[in-house]
Amino acid sequence: MRSCVVTGIGWVTCLGHEPSTVSDRLRRLQHGIVPFQPFLDDPQIPVKVAAPLQGFDTASADQEDWTFPGTLRFRLEQLRALS
Numbered sequence: 001m002r003s004c005v006v007t008g009i010g011w012v013t014c015l016g017h018e019p020s021t022v023s024d025r026l027r028r029l030q031h032g033i034v035p036f037q038p039f040l041d042d043p044q045i046p047v048k049v050a051a052p053l054q055g056f057d058t059a060s061a062d063q064e065d066w067t068f069p070g071t072l073r074f075r076l077e078q079l080r081a082l083s
Helices: 019-027 076-082
Strands: none
Touching: none
């Protein structure tokens, strides 16, 4: 039988990137849904809100230009999956 050991937990959500922050916001019934400027500017998009990840910039078509908070570490494949 194989075993697995979990040594920590990491969260990347619209509520925050640290377990304590996410837990606190969930307990206070907060959400991360906000008016999203790219949607507001386009009349063809009927939805005007989103739950963006704070500190991430994936606006460039070139994935090498994407940025994310320095406290987080991602492989490029993982960052692509978040966009």
